[in-house]
Amino acid sequence: MKAIPETSLPLYNEEYVAQLQRFFGLELASKTAGNGDLPNGNGDMMNDDLTSGSGDHHHVHEKDRGTTYFHLKQRRQAPEAEKSSGEREREEGPTEADGPDPPDRYRVHSWFWYGIFSFGALLGDDLFYFFIFSFGVANFSWWVTRRLLMVWGFCMFVGQACKEILRWPRPREPPVVRLESRYNREYGMPSTHAVVGTLMPFTLLVSTWNHYEYPHLLGFVLACNWTLLVCCSRLYRGMHFILDLIAGVTLAALLMALIWPWLDTLDHFSLTHPYAPVIIITVSILLIIVYPTPDGIGASRNDTVSILGTVGGGLCAFWCNHYFGLVPDAHAPLGGTIKWPDLPTAGIMLARYFTYKSSAIIVFFGQKFIIKQILRAGFNIPVNVSTKRWLSIQLLYGYIPHVCTMLVMYQLGPRACTWFGLD
Numbered sequence: 001m002k003a004i005p006e007t008s009l010p011l012y013n014e015e016y017v018a019q020l021q022r023f024f025g026l027e028l029a030s031k032t033a034g035n036g037d038l039p040n041g042n043g044d045m046m047n048d049d050l051t052s053g054s055g056d057h058h059h060v061h062e063k064d065r066g067t068t069y070f071h072l073k074q075r076r077q078a079p080e081a082e083k084s085s086g087e088r089e090r091e092e093g094p095t096e097a098d099g100p101d102p103p104d105r106y107r108v109h110s111w112f113w114y115g116i117f118s119f120g121a122l123l124g125d126d127l128f129y130f131f132i133f134s135f136g137v138a139n140f141s142w143w144v145t146r147r148l149l150m151v152w153g154f155c156m157f158v159g160q161a162c163k164e165i166l167r168w169p170r171p172r173e174p175p176v177v178r179l180e181s182r183y184n185r186e187y188g189m190p191s192t193h194a195v196v197g198t199l200m201p202f203t204l205l206v207s208t209w210n211h212y213e214y215p216h217l218l219g220f221v222l223a224c225n226w227t228l229l230v231c232c233s234r235l236y237r238g239m240h241f242i243l244d245l246i247a248g249v250t251l252a253a254l255l256m257a258l259i260w261p262w263l264d265t266l267d268h269f270s271l272t273h274p275y276a277p278v279i280i281i282t283v284s285i286l287l288i289i290v291y292p293t294p295d296g297i298g299a300s301r302n303d304t305v306s307i308l309g310t311v312g313g314g315l316c317a318f319w320c321n322h323y324f325g326l327v328p329d330a331h332a333p334l335g336g337t338i339k340w341p342d343l344p345t346a347g348i349m350l351a352r353y354f355t356y357k358s359s360a361i362i363v364f365f366g367q368k369f370i371i372k373q374i375l376r377a378g379f380n381i382p383v384n385v386s387t388k389r390w391l392s393i394q395l396l397y398g399y400i401p402h403v404c405t406m407l408v409m410y411q412l413g414p415r416a417c418t419w420f421g422l423d
Helices: 014-023 069-076 085-092 111-122 126-140 142-166 192-209 216-236 242-272 276-289 301-323 343-379 391-419
Strands: 026-028 106-108
Touching: 014 026, 014 216, 111 216, 126 142, 126 301, 126 343, 126 391, 142 192, 142 242, 142 301, 192 216, 192 242, 216 242, 242 276, 242 301, 276 301, 276 391, 301 391, 343 391
Parallel strands: none
Antiparallel strands: 026 106
């Protein structure tokens, strides 16, 4: 599906995003904020291809105002637009800037809001996933963590696939300041940060509502503010239109309502069925294989591989623990009161978390190193930006390490805590 002019839909206008950024003290430096200077993926200005051929090469035609950069490029470079983005990437190589941003590209007038929204963006990134799925099992509830894994995997797979099917671009720079170059290749509709920023707090809230004692009104307020912070952070960091965020929140709510009645059945199956690990791994690999990649590459498939590997490995680990009688909440949560821990309890919780985390870090990076060396020495295949787009490399270098990390962490972690007297 082709990109459309943002002015043809409400709340799909990059000027709204730029105004919000300026309101919170973020703006492009004057030398990069010209009316028509359109940056390519490397941050260089592209004027000749998209501007008038007569006179001034530094301004876009007035009729092109409010049209996405992606659409302008298609209009002005028809022969090039006939190629798929995958073909162009194979010919031209990667174009996104993965290095640090030039210090003079934008100005921050309020570091307070910069820090707040950077934290909000972190709530939808890999580092947060790495934290929540370790901390949840180490110190909270296995029952809740299993549901969080299933809801997260289901919603994120659908959200990521929608990006590849719709193929709507992100806001361009200028007028927007784009602070996260790692997402330059991915499309923007819907916002999967908004998806995860909705499903995470509300899955935790609903899963604990009738089973744990805590101020439910406070939990609801915190969940709403969590979602709001993640969504606002995506606007502040220039990565989404307002409509992307509305679509992401709506999609997450619909998908949660769809899967929630089946969670108990799925949880019982994943814990007790004798062939559950084989079925879980097979289904997750099939989902990776059938993942929509209209250009033959799929800019968001790499993240999807990591997500499905994490879910598959986590559920298989819970099956193994249940087989050995280590799952105390197989049929219902243990319940209890959620309260702020005292100092000794906080110390034990921190020690348990690092026990789980240390095993995960060793296994994850150790496996990546070993697989990388095997591919290079045995098959003469380097692992780099280009080869990471291959499905085979994504399965070997992305899927397998995530599966093994979750298997080891969720099985070794509780045993190690028992050995160290941290129960």
